[in-house]
Amino acid sequence: MEIKLIGNVRVAVFPPRVEAAAAEEIKEALLTIVATGGQKILCDFSRTEVVAPAGLKAIVAALHRIHQAGGQMAFSMMKPDVRELFNEAGLSQIFRYYDDEEALKVTVLKELAAHFAHYTDLHGVLLQRYGEKLTVEIYLEFDKNQLMGQVQKHLDTIRAALTEKLAVDRVLIIPAAQPVEGA
Numbered sequence: 001m002e003i004k005l006i007g008n009v010r011v012a013v014f015p016p017r018v019e020a021a022a023a024e025e026i027k028e029a030l031l032t033i034v035a036t037g038g039q040k041i042l043c044d045f046s047r048t049e050v051v052a053p054a055g056l057k058a059i060v061a062a063l064h065r066i067h068q069a070g071g072q073m074a075f076s077m078m079k080p081d082v083r084e085l086f087n088e089a090g091l092s093q094i095f096r097y098y099d100d101e102e103a104l105k106v107t108v109l110k111e112l113a114a115h116f117a118h119y120t121d122l123h124g125v126l127l128q129r130y131g132e133k134l135t136v137e138i139y140l141e142f143d144k145n146q147l148m149g150q151v152q153k154h155l156d157t158i159r160a161a162l163t164e165k166l167a168v169d170r171v172l173i174i175p176a177a178q179p180v181e182g183a
Helices: 020-035 053-068 080-088 100-113 148-165
Strands: 002-006 009-013 040-044 072-076 096-098 121-130 133-141 170-175
Touching: 009 020, 020 040, 020 053, 053 072, 100 121, 100 133, 100 148, 133 148, 148 170
Parallel strands: 009 040, 040 072, 072 096, 133 170
Antiparallel strands: 002 009, 121 133
């Protein structure tokens, strides 16, 4: 399981399959976050296709211990089948879920804010699903006096930062001079 730090939130990116073999490792990773001072954990299920009963049990056990330590745990980017499993298990009242698109857009906007000096305007953010692939399209306006080489350098820097922070398949940054319909 991959752990990322965004602000004061530890983002735990869950593997494609949360089964018995991975369950104990996941539980220990979550508890280690709390033991090392992490009080806010966002579980990113964007890559997860299957959560077996052993995996669900490990997540619930970790949640219980995290709450005892004064921490918080929430979920995002759950695929419908995974979310339904949590709902069927009666966990929808216990766990906080974040709307998939809104949680992802907030993360994109936070990262773009860190790079605001490199572009002049944001004209839209679109999330596109192509089968199982998730693509983020970002439409940015740049200073018209900049050379294309400078713009490309900024595009590459922003794309690299977003790719590191987001659990998506592709990040597209498209120069734009006006708002994009639907974005």
